[in-house]
Structures are given as structure tokens and as C-alpha cells.
Amino acid sequence: xxxxxxRSQRGGHAGVSIEDVAxxxxxxxxxxSRAVRGLPRVSAATREKILKIAGDLGYVASSSAxxxxxxxxxxxxxxxxxxxxxxFFKAIEGVDRELHANGYNLSLxxxxxxxxSRERLFSKTMVxxxxxxxxxxxxxxxxxxxxxxxxxxxxxxxxxxxxxACPSIGINDFAASVEATEHLLKLGHRRIALLHxxxxxxxxxxxxxxxxxxxxKAMKDAGxxxxxxxxxxxxxxxxxxxxxxxxxxxKPGPKPTALFCASDEMAIGAMLQARRRGVRVxxxxxxxxxxxxxxSEAMGLxxxxxxxxxxxxxxxxxxxxxxxxxxGSVRSVTAGHHLIVRETTAPPAxxxxxx
Amino acid sequence: xxxxxxRSQRGGHAGVSIEDVAxxxxxxxxxxSRAVRGLPRVSAATREKILKIAGDLGYVASSSAxxxxxxxxxxxxxxxxxxxxxxFFKAIEGVDRELHANGYNLSLxxxxxxxxSRERLFSKTMVxxxxxxxxxxxxxxxxxxxxxxxxxxxxxxxxxxxxxACPSIGINDFAASVEATEHLLKLGHRRIALLHxxxxxxxxxxxxxxxxxxxxKAMKDAGxxxxxxxxxxxxxxxxxxxxxxxxxxxKPGPKPTALFCASDEMAIGAMLQARRRGVRVxxxxxxxxxxxxxxSEAMGLxxxxxxxxxxxxxxxxxxxxxxxxxxGSVRSVTAGHHLIVRETTAPPAxxxxxx
DNA sequence: CTGAAAGCGCTAACAT
DNA sequence: ATGTTAGCGCTTTCAG
Numbered sequence: 001x002x003x004x005x006x007r008s009q010r011g012g013h014a015g016v017s018i019e020d021v022a023x024x025x026x027x028x029x030x031x032x033s034r035a036v037r038g039l040p041r042v043s044a045a046t047r048e049k050i051l052k053i054a055g056d057l058g059y060v061a062s063s064s065a066x067x068x069x070x071x072x073x074x075x076x077x078x079x080x081x082x083x084x085x086x087x088f089f090k091a092i093e094g095v096d097r098e099l100h101a102n103g104y105n106l107s108l109x110x111x112x113x114x115x116x117s118r119e120r121l122f123s124k125t126m127v128x129x130x131x132x133x134x135x136x137x138x139x140x141x142x143x144x145x146x147x148x149x150x151x152x153x154x155x156x157x158x159x160x161x162x163x164x165a166c167p168s169i170g171i172n173d174f175a176a177s178v179e180a181t182e183h184l185l186k187l188g189h190r191r192i193a194l195l196h197x198x199x200x201x202x203x204x205x206x207x208x209x210x211x212x213x214x215x216x217k218a219m220k221d222a223g224x225x226x227x228x229x230x231x232x233x234x235x236x237x238x239x240x241x242x243x244x245x246x247x248x249x250x251k252p253g254p255k256p257t258a259l260f261c262a263s264d265e266m267a268i269g270a271m272l273q274a275r276r277r278g279v280r281v282x283x284x285x286x287x288x289x290x291x292x293x294x295x296s297e298a299m300g301l302x303x304x305x306x307x308x309x310x311x312x313x314x315x316x317x318x319x320x321x322x323x324x325x326x327x328g329s330v331r332s333v334t335a336g337h338h339l340i341v342r343e344t345t346a347p348p349a350x351x352x353x354x355x
Numbered sequence: 356x357x358x359x360x361x362r363s364q365r366g367g368h369a370g371v372s373i374e375d376v377a378x379x380x381x382x383x384x385x386x387x388s389r390a391v392r393g394l395p396r397v398s399a400a401t402r403e404k405i406l407k408i409a410g411d412l413g414y415v416a417s418s419s420a421x422x423x424x425x426x427x428x429x430x431x432x433x434x435x436x437x438x439x440x441x442x443f444f445k446a447i448e449g450v451d452r453e454l455h456a457n458g459y460n461l462s463l464x465x466x467x468x469x470x471x472s473r474e475r476l477f478s479k480t481m482v483x484x485x486x487x488x489x490x491x492x493x494x495x496x497x498x499x500x501x502x503x504x505x506x507x508x509x510x511x512x513x514x515x516x517x518x519x520a521c522p523s524i525g526i527n528d529f530a531a532s533v534e535a536t537e538h539l540l541k542l543g544h545r546r547i548a549l550l551h552x553x554x555x556x557x558x559x560x561x562x563x564x565x566x567x568x569x570x571x572k573a574m575k576d577a578g579x580x581x582x583x584x585x586x587x588x589x590x591x592x593x594x595x596x597x598x599x600x601x602x603x604x605x606k607p608g609p610k611p612t613a614l615f616c617a618s619d620e621m622a623i624g625a626m627l628q629a630r631r632r633g634v635r636v637x638x639x640x641x642x643x644x645x646x647x648x649x650x651s652e653a654m655g656l657x658x659x660x661x662x663x664x665x666x667x668x669x670x671x672x673x674x675x676x677x678x679x680x681x682x683g684s685v686r687s688v689t690a691g692h693h694l695i696v697r698e699t700t701a702p703p704a705x706x707x708x709x710x
Numbered sequence: 711c712t713g714a715a716a717g718c719g720c721t722a723a724c725a726t
Numbered sequence: 727a728t729g730t731t732a733g734c735g736c737t738t739t740c741a742g
Contacts, residue, residue: 017735028713033737043711058506060483064422065735068718073419075462083451084649089444096438096465105485106463107430110451128415130460151413238653272653294439295650298593298627372719383729388721398727420719423734714741725730 016057025053036061075105076319077131081139083110085236086265086293087308091137091159094312102320107131111139128152133319135159135312140205141166155322157330159315160308161207167330169315171337173207173290176304177214179339180288181260183302185222188347189258189286192219193230195244195270197262208236211262211290230256234266241269249277257285257348264289264296264303271299271344282346292340300343311335371412380408391416430460431674432486436494438465440591441620441648442663446492446514449667457675462486466494483507488674490514490667495560496521510677512685514670515663516562522685524670526692528562528645531659532569534694535643536615538657540577543702544613544641547574548585550599550625552617563591566617566645585611589621596624604632612640612703619644619651619658626654626699637701647695655698666690 021036022029027046034042035050036059042050053059067073078095082088092108099106109126127134134149138160141149146165149156158168184192194215197208219226232247234240244266249255261267267289271281279285289296292305314333321329376391377384382401389397390405391414397405408414422428433450437443447463454461464481482489486509493515496504501520504511513523539547549570552563574581587602589595599621604610616622622644626636634640644651647660669688676684 018737019735029736030714030738031712034712037737041711046711062423062484062735064419064428064484065718066737067419068417068423068720069735069737071718083448084444089439092463093438093465093467096463097467100464100481105481106465108447108451108461108463109455110448110461112448112452126455126460130418238650242653268650269653276655295593295623298597298624300631373721374719384720385722385730386728389728392721396727401727417719420734421721423736424719424721426734712742714739716737716739718735718737721732721734723730723732726728 016059018059018061021050021054021057021059024057025050072132072323073105073130074103075107075131076133076135076316077107077109077127078135078137079109079111079127079139080137081111083108083112086291087160088137091308091312094309094314095135095159095316097309098313098316098320104132104320132323135315135319136163136166137312138170138205138207155319155330157315157319159311161205161210162332163206167318167332169311169318169333169335170207171306171335173210174214174217176290176306176337177211177260177262178218179337180290180304181215181218182222183339183341183345184258184260184286184288185218185224187258187286187345190222190224191230191254191256191348192224192226192258192260193232193248193256194226195241195259195261195266196231196233197236197266198233208262215260215262229253234262234269236263236265238265238269238272241266241271242273243269245270245273245277249274249279255285258345259285259287261287261289264291264293264301267301267303267344268293268295268299271301282344283349286345286348288345297342302342302345303340304337305340306335306337371414373414373416376405376409376412376414379412380405427487427678428460428485429458430462430486431488431490431671432462432464432482433490433492434464434466434482434494435492436466438463438467441646442515443492446663446667449664449669450490450514450671452664453668453671453675459487459675487678488512490670490674491518491521492667493525493560493562510674510685512670512674514666516560516565517687518561522673522687524666524673524688524690525562526661526690528565529569529572531645531661531692532566532615532617533573534692535645535659536570536573537577538694538696538700539613539615539641539643540573540579542613542641542700545577545579546585546609546611546703547579547581547613547615548587548603548611549581550596550614550616550621551586551588552591552621553588563617570615570617584608589617589624591618591620593620593624593627596621596626597628598624600625600628600632604629604634610640613700614640614642616642616644619646619648619656622656622658622699623648623650623654626656637699638704641700641703643700652697657697657700658695659692660695661690661692 018029018032022032032050035047036054080088096106133155136158141163158166161170162168196212229251232244234244259270267287271287274281274285281287289301289303292303296303318330373384373387377387387405390402391409435443451461488510491513496518513521516525517523551567584606587599589599614625622642626642629636629640636642644656644658647658651658673685
């Protein structure tokens with residue numbers, strides 16, 4: 001008590017504790033605790049008085065103290081391989097929105113595409129005993145990592161693609177690719193090139209593969225084949241899309257009439273480069289992507305839209321429900337996607353040179 | 356002790372406390388604490404033994420407990436008005452990198468451009484007693500907010516622009532705009548339009564104004580004037596850049612030969628729309644932006660480059676030094692910027708119609 | 711409806 | 727070099 005008032009005197013209200021409030025209100029700390037947390041068993045009158053005093057004093061409970069007492073930090077971790085890529089920052093926005101709306105904090109762990117940083121997650125201290133739940137953004141987890149996570153035993157969900165043995169939220173990437181490819185096919189294209197997404201980092205993931213599989217499936221069903229020279233690789237970035245286009249056009253032989261890109265960012269890079277090289281889109285080359293990136297509308301890019309923001313929100317909501325006690329809330333769900341036809345796809349030019 | 360072993364037995368190693376380690380190693384908790392934190396006054400032998408046992412047991416200190424004991428959370432807050440805009444996610448990446456490299460956590464507070472959310476920051480609980488320092492990303496703070504922050508008395512720095520009474524890091528936006536404008540002027544342009552950045556939200560900030568001021572200054576010094584109809588507004592988004600171009604071109608009267616945009620995102624929108632409307636860039640219209648957004652290189656956009664990532668890193672480093680005890684570490688510093696000439700600026704077409 | 715008291719797990723003097 | 731002993735500020739039975 002002596003100590004308390006001492007501190008109050010010198011420190012201004014920069015450290016008011018529950019005891020200060022209790023003393024000022026002439027009640028016990030237990031009552032203050034109940035009052036400020038809106039728990040029952042406090043008379044309306046006392047609660048009001050306590051709340052007023054707490055407000056005047058600028059009291060805020062110490063998260064460390066209540067965390068220690070309750071065993072919960074009220075923060076959920078978000079593990080992201082990147083933070084500067086569309087899917088990721090959009091998802092983060094969704095997660096943040098849901099979290100803060102519910103009085104939770106968001107602790108961000110960004111791997112920044114660096115292999116080495118990978119260890120950070122499980123380097124004990126980082127994730128363990130610091131968060132109540134973990135949301136993983138579109139990256140693969142090794143079996144050991146999954147096992148570690150399960151041992152830690154906190155709710156976990158991955159957003160953006162499937163991970164073995166983990167509940168996840170994401171679109172059906174295979175179906176999305178099939179639809180995109182079929183759009184091209186229906187337009188009359190037969191000579192379709194593929195700008196393959198492939199992760200350059202160690203954060204490999206199923207999504208790139210699924211997108212390619214869907215493309216292949218649709219092609220096969222339509223009786224089309226993909227010449228090896230029309231199968232180029234990118235790493236989901238704009239510049240890799242540019243490089244992909246150049247690679248395609250620098251090869252001798254006939255050119256495709258359409259290009260399927262495993263992501264909008266690559267599609268944008270490709271069409272920008274096409275434009276620069278004097279290849280007209282869509283007259284000479286139709287281009288389609290997947291994602292509906294922020295810039296896609298402005299670019300007039302035909303694509304398959306998905307909403308990482310909503311996926312992030314949904315994943316967070318499930319985590320929160322689980323934490324609220326509804327076990328079984330976290331489960332895998334398939335998010336929606338839909339084709340948006342814009343200006344970069346059109347029927348192939350009449351009578352293209354034979355393949 | 357009875358309790359401890361009970362828990363160890365049933366819970367697996369999902370809750371090993373410092374006592375468990377101490378017991379297993381036959382030392383006191385104080386020694387374990389010193390050992391795991393790498394503090395001196397522990398013999399090499401004991402330290403080694405303790406570390407091994409801690410590792411085997413999967414011990415990780417509870418952040419709440421040590422937070423309570425030390426008064427520090429080892430977490431720094433990042434307040435961002437947006438997370439889905441280039442400057443912001445790049446800066447966040449820089450902050451994250453620096454923070455995690457030093458064993459600190461990053462707590463993200465995103466206002467998501469919503470006015471209402473604004474209250475979140477100072478709604479007590481959120482920021483107070485939860486973080487050791489705060490890094491604000493490019494948004495204004497009201498005098499009351501600044502005052503609140505000072506009362507809380509944690510290191511604070513803003514990245515991305517000046518804020519009254521707060522140390523901040525950012526480029527000299529005025530000078531950057533002058534340089535961009537002078538680039539246009541040197542090319543021979545006299546008829547230059549302005550795509551003004553103006554915040555649509557309540558998160559007003561000095562940056563948009565500084566960029567306009569710089570433009571005006573350079574124009575004035577060159578003896579050029581800006582006809583009111585060539586002064587259009589945008590809100591820093593691509594679509595507002597598109598709208599801005601349309602507004603410019605829909606007005607009767609002569610057209611400008613160049614367009615100064617207060618940000619790359621708007622510049623990109625404008626040039627995309629120009630292309631769509633059949634106005635050739637740079638032949639008929641030179642376009643310049645500011646930022647050097649990720650897409651700018653691919654778009655061939657001439658711009659003034661800056662590095663939010665480095666600014667975020669620097670700001671974080673200062674905060675960390677301050678926390679490490681070097682008071683005075685946090686101070687305002689001007690970050691660098693430089694002109695990058697690409698393909699969207701060229702001399703005006705010969706003999707343009709008189710204004 | 712309210713209070714007393716026992717921790718939550720760790721750190722930090724202060725001994726030894 | 728290591729152990730003892732108080733707390734850090736809050737929550738939570740359990741009494742009253």
C-alpha cells in the first residue's frame with residue numbers, strides 16, 4: 001500500500017494497478033476485477049463506481065499479469081511466409097479485423113521468404129506460451145512441425161491451401177484452374193501455353209501444383225496437349241511473369257494463342273511484357289490469371305477471383321470459437337471462387353499458323 | 356512440487372515450468388533462469404546441464420510470467436492505417452525483420468482505413484501495458500493522442516512522414532516532388548497536370564500536402580502555372596488514378612503533355628487508363644510517380660524511389676536501442692530517395708497546341 | 711454481493 | 727557460483 005501510493009505519486013497515472021483502483025473505490029481487488037471484466041456478482045452501483053474510478057485513473061489491466069493468472073494471452077499468432085504479396089496482406093487484414101473486433105491481439109511472424117528464418121517459428125520462445133492459437137498463411141508445414149504444433153496443443157488452422165493433417169481454408173485450386181482453362185478453351189483456343197507457378201523458396205506448397213493439375217486436366221479433357229516449350233516457370237512475381245513471356249517468345253517455332261498463368265501477378269508481368277514486345281493482348285494472345293489481384297481490374301485482366309480477406313476472417317472466427325470453448329469449430333472449409341471475364345481474353349485470331 | 360509433478364505426468368511436456376527444469380537438474384529456479392537467459396554467474400558445467408535438460412523437457416519460459424516479473428513484454432506494437440498498401444506492407448516487413456532478429460515480437464494494429472477503428476489504439480487495453488514501444492506507420496496523430504502516448508511513456512517513432520512533436524523517419528517529400536517535377540520540366544514540359552493525393556479517410560497526414568507543395572514550388576520556379584482543370588484528386592489508389600485520368604481527359608480544352616502523380620499507384624492507374632483511351636505514354640503524355648512501387652519497374656514507370664522497408668528497419672532499430680537503455684536513440688531522420696528514369700517520361704511532342 | 715488469500719511462473723535482490 | 731525469498735498484478739476459489 002505504501003509502495004502503491006508512492007508510485008502513484010511519482011509516476012503520474014503511468015502504472016495504476018488494480019490495487020490503486022480498489023483502494024480508491026474502497027473495495028477489494030477481486031471486485032474491481034469482476035467489475036472491469038463485466039462479470040456478474042457485482043452490484044450495479046459498485047460496478048458503476050469502480051468503472052468511473054478506473055476510467056479517471058486510466059487503469060488498464062496488465063496483460064502479463066492477467067495472462068499469467070489465466071494462462072491465456074489473448075493474442076493469436078499469424079505465421080506468414082510473405083507479407084508483401086497480395087494473398088498474404090489481404091488475409092492478414094481479414095485476420096486483424098476479426099481479432100481486434102474481439103479484443104484479441106495479432107502477433108505477426110513473417111518469414112520474409114528467407115529459408116533460414118524458417119526456424120523462427122519453432123525456435124521455442126517464439127510461438128510457444130505466447131499465443132492462444134495459430135493461423136498459418138499458405139505455406140507448407142513439415143510433419144515434424146505439425147507434430148510440434150499438436151503437442152503444443154493450441155488451435156491451429158491454415159489459410160490458403162491444404163496441409164496434411166491440418167484443418168485448412170482455401171479455394172478449390174484445382175477446380176479454379178479447370179474453369180480458367182475451360183474459359184480459354186470455350187473461346188476456341190487450342191494452343192495454350194502454361195506459366196507455371198513454382199515456389200523458389202523452401203516454402204513449398206500444394207497450391208502451385210494443384211493449379212497446374214487443373215490446367216492439365218482441362219487440356220486433356222479437351223484433347224489438347226501442351227508442347228514442352230510452352231511450359232514455362234515463374235515464381236508468382238510480376239517479374240517472373242515478364243521473364244516467362246520473354247522465354248516463350250524467344251523460342252523458335254509457332255506461338256500459342258493463349259496463356260494460362262497460375263497467378264495474376266505473373267499474368268500481369270506477362271501481359272506487360274507482351275505489350276512491350278508489341279504482342280497485342282488479347283488479339284494475338286489471350287491471358288488469364290487466378291486471384292483477382294488489386295491491380296487486375298485496372299489491367300483488364302480476366303481471372304478467377306478469390307477473397308483471402310474473407311478466408312482470413314473465417315479462419316480467425318473458427319479459432320476464436322474454439323478458444324471460446326466450442327471445440328470442433330476449427331475445420332476445413334472450401335472457399336468460393338468465380339470467373340471474372342474482362343479484356344484480356346478473346347477468341348483466337350482467325351486462322352493461326354498450324355502448330 | 357506435488358502439483359508440478361502431477362502436471363508433468365498428465366500433460367506431457369505441454370506445460371513444463373522453470374520448476375520442473377530446476378527439479379530435474381537439481382538446482383534452484385534462479386539458476387535455471389540465469390542459465391537459460393545466458394546470464395553470467397552460472398558455471399559452464401551447470402549451464403550445460405540445465406540447457407540440456409531444458410531442451411529435453413521442451414521448456415520455454417512463459418512470456419506472461421517473465422513479463423510480469425520484468426515489466427517488459429518484449430513486444431513492440433505497429434500501428435498501421437492500412438496493411439494492404441505498398442508503403443505499409445513493405446515497412447511492416449522491415450519492422451518484422453528487425454524485431455524478430457532481436458527476439459522481439461510484433462503486435463500489429465491495423466486500422467483498415469476505417470474511421471471507427473481509430474479508437475482501437477487508445478481504447479486502453481490495446482496498446483497500453485502490452486507493448487514496450489510503438490511504431491506508427493505514416494498516419495497523423497491528434498495532439499491528444501500524442502499526449503496520451505507520452506503519458507504512457509514508451510518509446511515511440513513514426514515512419515513515413517512527420518508528426519508534430521514526435522520523432523519520425525521519412526523521405527523529404529517536398530524535395531522528392533520538386534525533383535520529379537523538375538525532371539518533367541527539364542524534358543521540356545510546361546503543360547503539366549497534377550494528380551493530387553488526398554486522403555479520403557480521417558487519417559490525414561502531411562505527406563500528400565508536401566508532395567503537392569513540392570510540385571507547386573518547382574512549377575512556380577519554372578514560371579509555369581497549373582490551370583485549375585488540370586488539378587485532379589485521387590486517394591492514392593490505382594482506381595483513383597484511372598478516374599483522375601478520365602476526369603482530365605473528359606474536360607474540354609487543351610490537354611497537358613505530362614502528368615505528375617503524387618504516388619505510383621495513382622500513376623499506374625492513370626497510365627493504364629490512358630492506354631485504354633488510346634492516349635500514348637509517353638508520346639502524348641509523360642507520367643511520373645513517387646515511391647517506386649513493386650509494379651513500377653514492370654510498368655516502365657519513371658518515379659522517385661524510396662524504401663519503406665529500410666525506413667521500418669531503421670525506426671525499429673532506434674526503438675530497440677532506446678529499450679536497451681541508450682536513451683536519445685530515437686530521433687527524426689530523413690531517409691533517402693532518388694529519381695529513376697524509365698519509359699513513361701519523354702520530351703513533349705513537337706509543337707503542341709497552344710494552351 | 712463482496713472480501714481474503716492463494717497462487718500463476720518467473721525474476722531480482724540479497725544471502726551464502 | 728548458487729540458493730532464498732519476495733514479489734510482479736491479476737484471477738479465482740472459497741468464505742462470509
